[in-house]
Amino acid sequence: MMTMLELAVVQAPAAQMFDPVAATxxxxxxxxxxxxxxxxxxxxxxxxxxxxxxxxxxxxxxxLLQTGIVARLSGKAEAWARGRKAGRAFLFSILYLALTSIVTLPWTIYVGWLREHQYGMSNQTLPAWLGEWLIGAAISTIVGGLALLALLTLYRKLPRSWWAWGTLASGIFLLVGLLLGPVFIEPLFNRYTPMPASPLRDQILQMAQANGVPTDNVLVVDASRQTKRISANVAGLGPTVRVALNDNLLHRTSAPEVRAVMGHELGHYVLGHTASLLIGFTLIAGLFLLVLDRATPWLVSRCGRSWRIAGRDDPAMLVPATIVATVLAVLLTPVTNSLIRFHESQADYFGINTSRAPDGWARVALKLGEYRKLEPGPLEEIVFYDHPSGRTRILMGMRWKAHHLGEPDVQ
Structure with a gap:
């Protein structure tokens, strides 16, 4: 058995010879x-x-505004609601969301199915993809209708402070989604089955339990029906917490790679990222609503007569608001990406430290590089990456390795 002094003597030369940059x-x-x-x-x-x-x-x-379709939808919603303003707002939201889902379907097919096949990322037939699109569109229309009903009601009744109350409502909707999504939504698209007993399963549970993640099970999701991508997650809150990995990760990677990924996902839970991201995106939603409060009336004042928007009580106000929100979303891309990337970087380090598998982490980063550019420029990474680049992730792993060379439990 080596003494601590002997172990230090062995480690020191190895650490001096190992160059993290060259290894990256x-x-x-x-x-x-x-x-x-x-x-x-x-x-x-x-x-x-x-x-x-x-x-x-x-x-x-x-x-849709210029052709008068929005005005006609608003009129129909008003007639069907028989004077009830809340009913009119909800019916208009449902009609508009359903219509735009159908009108944008050709573009959605290109982005979500055809382009994925062109780059060899999808395993799904078009009929299967369309079936899932239909389910997703139905859920988005109903849930979106309820969310827009809440915002339109606040906009109508609280003209000065609606955006502040809308920020709170947005946070509540996000929280409900986090709670219910893993239980009711995600199983509509994939099957979640218990991971078969194995040493790897035991190691994942050991990492989870050692870090206070309340689970005694690991689920496998059949994502290979849809994609070649590898992924995993620790989703939900409280009683809905669920540790899952997809079958691509299980079948395409080695045990150290799986441990590194699961350590990363456990890190999100342990570091409280669900709460901090919830707060962050609620604040971003508040910024959106504040800008909408200022910019939408201006846009309507310039074009509202030809659009036949009657005023604040008309739920058709939603449509010019979506134009403003779309432009703002593009402008805030670096902000939202940086918020997510910060959390992902924290989880990266936690995952490497927990799994103690820096080379497994590096090999996973290369597999993620099948659909993420591995070596972007610094500004490119800030603006367009919502996760650290492959180069950044591998370098983090190699630097961790340099500080732990020779330790017996390093994979």
Whole structure:
């Protein structure tokens, strides 16, 4: 048995010889040629999708306003609601959300199915994809209708402070989604089954229980029906907490890689990221509503006569508001991405430290590089990345490794 002094003597030269930067470059050099070009093209195409999604969304809203379709929907909602303002707001929201889902379907098919097949990321047939789209559209229409009803009611009844109360309402809707999503929504799209007994399952549970995550089970989701991507999550709050990994992660990676990923996901729970992200996105929602409060009336005053929007009580105010929100969302892309990326970086370090598998983490980062550009420029990463880049993640792992070389439990 080595004494602590002997162990330190062995570790010191090894740590001095190990260069984290050189090790990072060595890992990155294993992905090149066609694979690197395809990954870069896929991810960089996503930059343009931010713009084109906004153009499509705002353009359709503008077109529906200009053609009078929005005014007619508002009139129908008013007739069906028989003078009840809340009923009119809810019916209009449902009609508008359903209509825009249908009108944007060709674009959605391109982005969500055709483009994924072009880059070899999807395993799903078009009929299967359309079936899931239909379920998702129905849920979004109903839930979105309720959320918009709340905001439109506040907008009508509290003209000065509606945006502040709307911020609180947005936080409540986000919280309810976090609680109910893992239990009621996600199982509509995938099957969650207990992970078979194995040493790897025991190791995941050991990491979870050692860090206070209240679970005695690990679930496997059949994501390979839809995609080739690897993923995992610790979702839910309180009684709905669930530790899950997808079957791609289980079948395409080694045990140290799985442990590294699960350590990352456990980190989100242990570090309280659900609460901090909930607060962060609630505040961002408040900023959106404040801007909408100022900009939407201005836009309506310029064009509202041709759009036939009657005024504050008309739920058609929602549509010019979506145009303003779409533009604002594009402008705030670096802010929302940086908020998420900060939390992901924290979870990265927690995961490496918990799994003690820096090389497993590096190999996972390369697999994630199948659809994320591995080596962006600094500004590019700040603006467009909602997770740290592959280079950043591997370098973090190699730096951790340099400080722990020779320790017996390092994978």
């Amino acid at each position: 470059h060595a890992y990155l050099a294993t992905v090149n040629g066609a694979a690197r070009a395809r990954s870069d093209a896929y991810f960089e195409g996503g930059y343009w999708l931010i713009l084109w999604n906004a153009v499509v969304g705002a353009g359709i809203a503008w077109g």
